[in-house]
Amino acid sequence: MSEELLVTARSNALIDPSLHIWTWEVAMYLFMGGLTAGIMIVAALMTLRNKDQVAPFATSRLALLAPIVLSIGMTTLFLDLEHKLFVYRFYTSFQITSPMSWGAWILIVVYPISVLQILSTVRTGYSSLAAFIDRLAIGRLITDWCERNRKEIAYAVVPFAVALGIYTGILLSAFGARPFWNSGVLGLLFLVSGMSTAAALVVLIARQKSEKELFTALDLVLIFAEIALVALSLISLASGSGQHIEALQSVMGGPYTFEFWILFVAVGLLIPALLEILEMSGISKSLAMLAPVLVLIGGYALRQVVLDAGQESTWTNYSTQFNSELLQRLPETE
Amino acid sequence: MTTYAMVIDTKTCIGCGDCVVACKTENKVPDGLNRDWVVEATRGTYPNLTTEFRSERCNHCSNATCVTLCPTGASHHWNDTNIVLVDADKCTGCKACIAACPYDARLVMHPDGYIDKCTFCHHRVDKGLDPACVSSCPTRCMHFGSLDDPHSKVNHLLKTRDHKVLVPETGNDPNVFYLI
Numbered sequence: 001m002s003e004e005l006l007v008t009a010r011s012n013a014l015i016d017p018s019l020h021i022w023t024w025e026v027a028m029y030l031f032m033g034g035l036t037a038g039i040m041i042v043a044a045l046m047t048l049r050n051k052d053q054v055a056p057f058a059t060s061r062l063a064l065l066a067p068i069v070l071s072i073g074m075t076t077l078f079l080d081l082e083h084k085l086f087v088y089r090f091y092t093s094f095q096i097t098s099p100m101s102w103g104a105w106i107l108i109v110v111y112p113i114s115v116l117q118i119l120s121t122v123r124t125g126y127s128s129l130a131a132f133i134d135r136l137a138i139g140r141l142i143t144d145w146c147e148r149n150r151k152e153i154a155y156a157v158v159p160f161a162v163a164l165g166i167y168t169g170i171l172l173s174a175f176g177a178r179p180f181w182n183s184g185v186l187g188l189l190f191l192v193s194g195m196s197t198a199a200a201l202v203v204l205i206a207r208q209k210s211e212k213e214l215f216t217a218l219d220l221v222l223i224f225a226e227i228a229l230v231a232l233s234l235i236s237l238a239s240g241s242g243q244h245i246e247a248l249q250s251v252m253g254g255p256y257t258f259e260f261w262i263l264f265v266a267v268g269l270l271i272p273a274l275l276e277i278l279e280m281s282g283i284s285k286s287l288a289m290l291a292p293v294l295v296l297i298g299g300y301a302l303r304q305v306v307l308d309a310g311q312e313s314t315w316t317n318y319s320t321q322f323n324s325e326l327l328q329r330l331p332e333t334e
Numbered sequence: 335m336t337t338y339a340m341v342i343d344t345k346t347c348i349g350c351g352d353c354v355v356a357c358k359t360e361n362k363v364p365d366g367l368n369r370d371w372v373v374e375a376t377r378g379t380y381p382n383l384t385t386e387f388r389s390e391r392c393n394h395c396s397n398a399t400c401v402t403l404c405p406t407g408a409s410h411h412w413n414d415t416n417i418v419l420v421d422a423d424k425c426t427g428c429k430a431c432i433a434a435c436p437y438d439a440r441l442v443m444h445p446d447g448y449i450d451k452c453t454f455c456h457h458r459v460d461k462g463l464d465p466a467c468v469s470s471c472p473t474r475c476m477h478f479g480s481l482d483d484p485h486s487k488v489n490h491l492l493k494t495r496d497h498k499v500l501v502p503e504t505g506n507d508p509n510v511f512y513l514i
Contacts, residue, residue, distance in 0.1 A: 003376045007387075008351040010371040012441040014429070019438060021429040082427025082447035089406040089424050100405035100430050176399055176504060177436035241503070315436040315501045318373060 006318045019178075019311045025080035030168050030303040031197070032073025034190055037165030038198025039066045040114060042218075044154040044161065047121070055214055057206040060125035065201070066114045074107065099171035106163050113153075113160050119146035120153045165191035172310060180247035180313035181306070182240065183233040189302075192229060196222035197299035200272075200292035212288075216276050219295060223273045230265065247313035251305070255312075259305040268298010336415045337396060337481040338454055340468065341488045341497070342389055343513040346475040349374055349387035353467035353476065357391075360455060360466035367441050369452040370467060386514070389467065389476065392439040392452035393500065393508030394418050400431035400440065408449070416509055417456050422448040436504040454478075481509070 014021045039062055046052075046059040081087055090104035119142060123130040133139035146153060169187030176182065199219035203212050237248040251260035275291040278284040349372050357363060357370050370391035377384050394416050401409045401418060408424035409431050411417065420431070425448040432440045432449065443450040455465035459478075463469065468476040479486035488511075491497075495513045502508065 005374045005376070006371055007349050007374045008354045008368070008372045010368045012367055012438075013444065014442055015432065015438050015440070019433070021432050021442075080428075082429065082442050082449075083422075083425050084427070084447070086423070086426045086448070089408070089426050092424075093407045095405055095407055097402040098405045098430070100403065100428060104405060174403060175430075175433050176506075177434055243503075311433065314438070315504055316438060 004316075004318050019314065020308075022080065022307055022311060024304070025076040027300065027304040027307050029073040029077035029080075030190070030307065031300045032069050032076070033168055034165055034194025034299065034303070035197045035201070036066050036070040036073065036110070036114075036194075037161045037191065038194040038196070039063065039069065039201070040110075040117060040157050040161035041165070041195055042198045042202065043117065043121075044157040047150060047154040051214070052124075055202075055206070055211040056124075056208060057211055058202050058215065060121035062198075062202060063114065063117045063121060064126065064129075066117070067111060070107070070110065070114070099167055099174050102163075103167045103171060106160065106167055110160055110164050113157055116146050116153050117157050119143045120150040121147075123147065162191065165194040172306065175310070177315060178247075178310045178313050179240070179243040179315070180237070180250065180310040182244060183236045185229050185232045185236065186306070189226065189229040189233060192222055192225050193299050193302055196226060197296050200295035200299075203292040204289065204296075213280070216280060216291070219292070220273060220276045220280070223269050223276075223295070227269055227273075230269075243313070243315055247309070250309045250312060254309075256305050256309045259301060260309070263301040264298055264305055267294050268301050272298070335396075335411075337509060338394065338415055338417060338459065339479065339481045339488045339492075339509045339511060340391075340394075340454070340465070341477040341479075341491045341511045341513060343475040343477075343491075343495075344386045344388055345513065346473045347372075347387040347389060348473055350472065352470050352472055353389045356466040356470035357452070360458075361453070363450075364444060367444070367450070369439075369441070369450070386512075388500075388512055390437070390439075390500070391467070391510065392418060392435075392454075393437055393506065393510045394452075394454055395506035395508050397505060397507040399434040399436070399504075399506055403430050403434040405430060412453075412456055417454045417459070418451070419453055419456065420449050420451060422446070425449050436501055436506060437508075 010016055042058055043063040046055050052059050078087060094105060095101040122143060133143055166187040169190035172181040173183055173186040196219055199215045199222060202215040206212055237244045250256045272291040272294040275287050279288050351372050354368060354370050354372060363369055370389060373388045373390055375386045396416050398418050401411060405428060406424045406426060408421045410419060410421065412419045427447045427449065440449055440451045458465060464478045468478045477487050477491060479488040481489060491513060492511060497511045497513050499508045499511055
């Protein structure tokens with residue numbers, strides 16, 4: 001027997017009995033950030049591959065969603081901060097060893113680049129918005145410039161959007177103290193998942209048949225890549241140290257088994273992959289809108305389950321005898 | 335860089351918790367929060383059981399992952415020592431350092447929201463005093479000093495007694511030692 005008991009009261013909020021510092025706010029940001037990266041990458045790729053006719057929505061309208069989605073994500077991220085008034089401190093320094101610091105600066109760069117990407121196609125995609133922008137001389141000048149340099153902007157979008165999509169995974173994997181996250185492929189997994197959710201969003205919104213077909217096929221490829229990356233992360237944990245194997249147990253029979261295998265793997269990957277195959281082979285079209293919805297649910301489920309299981313994974317295990325609810329029964333002092 | 339270490343004798347610690355009370359009093363730690371705590375570790379099979387008491391806190395790691403992962407530089411090593419402090423004016427409360435600490439030694443100050451932790455009582459260390467927990471220990475099982483001074487009590491104890499640190503596998507290079 002080996003038992004480690006806390007004999008003095010330790011009921012630090014968010015830390016005891018097990019770490020739960022980050023909840024849905026952060027999962028939502030991880031999802032929205034990935035989706036934004038996916039949106040920007042997909043829109044840029046369509047521009048670079050001259051898909052204006054085949055995929056008009058993704059080429060000239062999709063990009064507008066990027067800053068909107070990202071702003072929702074950043075809002076929930078802000079909600080998570082405990083010392084909110086000091087949020088500006090992200091921008092008074094750059095910490096080279098901290099992926100979160102990299103992320104803060106990536107976000108700052110992504111916004112203007114996203115605006116340039118929107119302006120480069122705004123006249124084709126949103127004529128009334130373009131008319132509004134063109135009313136200002138400066139707006140007209142910038143839009144002219146962006147249209148002329150559409151391809152160059154698309155090239156510039158890709159590395160920054162990839163950075164946005166990948167850094168969240170690297171951020172989590174950098175926490176050596178949380179064995180569940182210690183997988184080098186987590187960054188890639190988040191990036192591919194972000195692209196997959198963006199492709200699903202296009203299938204959901206686009207009207208043109210050729211575009212729906214193109215993005216269904218693209219999404220299927222991304223889902224297969226995601227399945228491979230999930231398998232690699234599990235293998236990486238299973239072949240790690242005792243702590244990593246223990247962390248893996250949380251999704252292999254432990255408390256997050258259902259969320260991981262049913263909500264993420266089955267609902268988010270396998271079922272939509274099957275539906276997309278059926279749809280592409282022309283067997284069943286009736287459930288065509290279900291697949292992209294499931295992919296979006298799966299994308300969020302991935303972030304939530306990785307976030308939760310990772311926080312609970314630890315190097316130290318105490319059984320706490322202290323019941324923090326008893327504190328409520330103390331008479332008020334002062 | 336000066337390396338301060340705490341050396342705690344598990345053979346004489348009785349798990350009374352005075353160190354915890356001393357810390358709360360000295361540092362005015364709010365209700366329900368603790369910067370240090372006592373662990374009772376029991377091993378073996380009845381009747382052959384061994385018990386070890388450990389007073390635990392931030393390990394003031396030489397390679398502190400909470401410092402490397404802090405996005406704003408709020409978590410830092412104080413005055414070129416291994417003492418890890420949080421500058422509340424730089425802290426956004428993002429909690430990255432809490433996730434980064436393998437010892438779960440950090441906490442969210444309420445109601446303010448910045449991150450707090452054991453400071454090795456650096457305000458006392460600055461005056462040449464021991465941290466509050468060390469100076470209040472009734473069994474004198476806690477010792478504090480510099481590892482750079484070859485004649486310090488902590489160095490003497492580490493040279494002459496068997497000792498361990500907690501989960502050295504994390505690579506954090508902790509500086510709270512337990513005599514066993």
